[in-house]
Amino acid sequence: MPDALSPAELRPRFDPKRFSFKTTAELKPVDQIVGQDRAVAAIRFGIGIDKGGYNLFAMGPEQTGKYQVVRQFLEKAAAREPTPGDWCYVNNFADEKKPRALELPAGKAAALRERMSEFIEELKVAIPAVFESDDYRARRKAIEEHFKEEHEKVFRGVQEAAKDKEIALIRTPMGLGLAPMKNGEVLNPEQFGRLPEEERETMEKEMQELQEPLQEAFARVPQIEKEEREKIRELNREVTTHSVSHLIKELSREYEDLPEVLEHLEALRDDVVENAASFVLSSGQGGEPQGRPGMPGGPMVDPAFFRRYEVNVLVDHAGTEGAPIHFEDHPTLSNLIGRIEHQAQFGALITDFTLIRAGALHLANGGYLILDARKLLTQPFSWESLKRALNSECIRIESAGEMMSLVSTVSIEPERIPLNVKIVLIGEPMIYYLLSAYDTEFSKLFKVVADFDDRMDNTEDNHENYARLLTTLIERNALKPFDAGAVARIFDESVRIVGDKEKLTAFTEDLSDLMREADHWAADAGRESVSAEDVQRAVDEKIFRVGRIRDRMQEQIIRETMLIDTSGTQVGQVNGLAVYQLGQFSFGKPSRITAAVRLGRGGIIDIEREAKLGGSIHSKGVLILTGYLNSRYAPHHPITLSASIVFEQSYGGIDGDSASVAETCALLSALSEVPITQELAITGSLNQRGEVQAIGGVNEKIEGFYDICNARGLSGRQGVIIPASNVKHLMLRRDIADTAAEGRFHIYPVTTVDEALELLTGKKAGTRGKNGKFHKSSVNYKVEKKLEEFSERARDFNRPPKSTGTAKKKTGKKSEEPGT
Amino acid sequence: MSQPPFRRVLVALEAGGPDEPFYRAAAELAARLGVALSALLVEDEDLLRMGELPVARQFNPLKGSLQPFEPGSLAREVRAELNETRERLSRACERLGIPVSLQSVRARPGPALEEASEEADLVVVAATGRPLARRIGIRPSTLGAALASRRSVLVLPGGELTTTRWLVPYDGTDAGKRALAVALQLAGRDGRQITVLLPGAGSDELREQVNAALPPSGVSAQFLQIEPPTLPALTELLRHVSQGTLIIDAESELLHGDAEKLITAAPGAVLLVRSG
Secondary structure (H helix, E strand, O other), rough: OOOOOOOOHOOOOOHHHHHOOEHHHOOOOOOOOOOHHHHHHHHHHHHHOOOOOOOOOEEOOOOOOOHHHHHHHHHHHHHHHOOEEEEEEEEEOOOOOOOOEEEEEEOOOHHHOOOOOOHHHHEEEEEEEEHHHHHHHHHHHHHHHHHHHHHHHHHHHHHHHHOOOEEEEOHHHHHHHHEEEEOOEOHHHHHHHHHHHHHHHHHHHHHHHHHHHHHHHHHHHHHHHHHHHHHHHHHHHHHHHHHHHHHHHHHHHHOOOOHHHHHHHHHHHHHHHOHHHHHHHHHHOOOOOOOOOOOOOOOOOOOOHHHHHHHEEEEEEOOOOOOOEEEEEEOOOOHHOOOEEEEEOEEEEEHHHHHHOHHHHHOOOOOOOEEEEEHHHHHHHHHHHHHHHHOOOOOOOOOOOHHOOOOOOOOOOOOOOOOOEEEEEEHHHHHHHHHHHHHHHHHHOOOOOEEEEEEEEOOHHHHHHHHHHHHHHHHHOOOOOEEHHHHHHHHHHHHHHHOOOOOOOOHHHHHHHHHHHHHHHHHHHOOOOHHHHHHHHEEEEEEHOOOOHHHHHHHHHHHOOOOOOOEEOOOOOOEEEEEEOEEEEEEEEEEEEEEEEEOOOEEEEHHHHHHOOOOOHHHHHHHHHHHHHHHHHHOOOOOOEEEEHHHEOOOOOOOOOHHHHHHHHHHHHHOOOEEOOEEEEEEOOOOOOOEEEEEHHHHHHHHHHHHHHHHHHHOOOEEEEEEEEHHHHOOOHHHHHHHHHHOOOOOEEEHHHHHHHHHHHHOOOOOOOOOOOOOOOHHHHHHHHHHHHHHHHHHHHHHHOOOOOOOHHHHOOOOOOOOO | OOOOOOOOOOHHHHHHHOOHHHHHHHHHHHHHHHEEEEEEEEEEEHHHHHHOOOEEEEOOOOOOEEEOOOOOHHHHHHHHHHHHHHHHHHHHHHHHHEEEEEEEEEOOHHHHHHHHHOOOOOOEEEEEEEOOOOOOOOOOHHHEEEOOOEEEEEEEHHHOOOOOOOOEEOOOOOOHHHHHHHHHHHOOOOOOOOEEEOOOOEEEEEEEEHHHHHHHOOOOOEEEEEEOOOOHHHHHHHHHHOOOOEEEEEOOOOOOOOHHHHHHHHOEEEEEEOOO
């Protein structure tokens, strides 16, 4: 029979004396990543390789500090790299629907924007001044006079022709009246009637003949006006060009090494010349250069007009040193690839290049972009757009509405911006593996995986670095220094989080939470540094905050609403142990497992499975149990048994195979009719050879049973049987370790079912002797004997009845169940 | 305050008359002079007769063809237009608090104006009537009559009157002196500057004469030269100056008795001063 474990094996304690420091204030934060050698090597490789598709996927469980690690490496690498250029959008004067993208040296875009703004303001003064000058006015007046003369000349011809033919041309309210005259006066009807018919006809004909010259004269008017406008426009262009060229030459000199900017400035100059009128109007002059100067109530210029000359700075690296690192916390499509905003104007949505907004890809271009894989994948179109950008190596701004052809608003198509960025996706392993399996492009685009471990070795070599890692977290969270005792206590909890004495957790976020809370309690107690007591209080308070359900469950057991025996013995009944996970808190709870046996061929019925409350792994455990029973106790004959196993008072789902040893023991007890002590609980998974295998949540399970026993009063014999392979995972609560040290609670490690059976029954399990039989006093003998009895009786039931002299009657049926 | 150069101002109007600014300008002038306005509205006999003549035609620029008049329609339209003209002038005067007396006559514009102007010492006329097309204005009959009359005439092209700049050619002749006197009286009402246009030769002496005439009016003068002292040079100078009202005596040597040429070529308002 195995011995109980020693207290040291139940709760290894870090001795604060092992540390060389008194508080963490004496320690330097780590400048390297602790315990993530594999991930670090991958990140180094991913950052170092400058080839397409070598983007990174930092894979690991939540809260392992992946972001901080990645960020730390990227910052070092980015600092050595050149700062990329600024990007801005400017108007494309040739096609306003397709704004141009300009790249400028870092920090120059904002300067160009300011310079351009000043330039336009200068033009708003300079151009009106040109049009105000006497020289311009005189030249313009000359043109106007010339064309006024042209107009008059055209009409004068008609007037003279009419005068020659004695036809009056008089302005009427609706047009021009024509009537015959005599002696300079229009004839009245009587006078006209007295004229010879021939003369009247002649007059009529002559008036009719004036129709064509009149038509021609009026048709010539728009032509002359057009010519006049052309002349004036030519004049305007000439004087504006002269004025603008002088100013733009100065501006161009500042950007002579940037051909694209110079090209834009040339296009801008031409546009300004074409739109000089708007500059004149903006100065408050009523008239426009093409129209008549000084005409009151002339057209007003739209203030938005001058936006066409603005510079929309999309990316400004004025304050960036090295390559940019951008983390996009909310990678929606527009946050990722940028967006085009619209403004409502008279019920319509309009936009232009000034409403183009940068996305994360713009901001990180030339550097690194960190994204949360889960968030990226849950945003519509974001993942596809990112892949498209990486494949095409350029950023194209599209809206979701456009992609789905839902929006009919007139929009713009900004010039694409070349993309050179390294993407770092941070996510859980499941996401990585799903993408690898289902997205063929993923492997091509994310060739480097940085696999973060959730734990590191709990070795002496690591302890100092781990303490410095804690110091880093303390600094990052601006916490009080932790004394050596507090650090040791954090180490304990670290082991507890991993659930393995030989490991320390890499979940820095969990550690940070614990340390922040300990810091709070230290402050509450008025301490300058955090002590072990504060850490313990943080642990206890957290459990108290989240432990309501656990307490209610334990209360139900203590009040015997839920039946769990912790004393006495029972046949076919054993205390199993289950773990419940509620949010971030998990706890153990004992469950009564019972087995009932009888003669039959039904085999072992898993009631949980039959009731559809058992999961597949639990069913597997029961099937293994069946296999074990068959091979161990009936190697030479078929088992004729109907048995049922159940978790009593279990109304929810059950899964896992950690109760299979308990179920086996309950069944063997039922078969052997040897009672099982209820002072022990048992956990462990069974294999077909009768070996006990490791299970999860061993600490919580032990604590769950201890709490019940403790509440009822410890007998001194109570305890828990666990798989020997779980001993290394033990990190029990301090009170349990202390009670065990006093010999009032026991943890027994077992490697086989037989060992467990002996602990539970207090009897020898028994092994087969040379004769192949179990010793008569052993439990196994009784089990085997019962199974043989069942077989025998089953044979009796199947034997045909004795002949009564009548012919044998063949039924062709076997009896399924005795007595049925 | 000095006596106004003109006390009886007559505005000559006819159907198809000028646009709104003309009425404002006439009212502003009266206000400046501090006098009432008389208005003569002429129902052009020739025009009305035309509407009754079956053979008469109307050319509508929008239709581009000759159409006969509908019986009675022209008379109605003329009356409506004159009513509107009357209302416009009344409104403009009312705004500035200028008394206005309106007289309508059915006659030929020339003789009607000749008769009415006997009672006036300044006739205000528009250079063009309401334009047929954007730049084609028909010279009103009243303009010819006004120019032929013995009264001073203010011709307003496009209805504009610039009272901020008075331009006056001065050559030392009686005609020049009369024009200068009128200019000083007009500018002196608010102590503004006048621009004196001097012929190139002997300009220093002329300048002294002008300066000597200035003090009682409180007006200052600036000087420009007309070189050579001809009508084309004057109109060229006026174009350069761009804005301003020219005050010139009808007897000025620059006109050679042909005021029409100046009226046709001048870009701004012209006040033709006559001693009668």
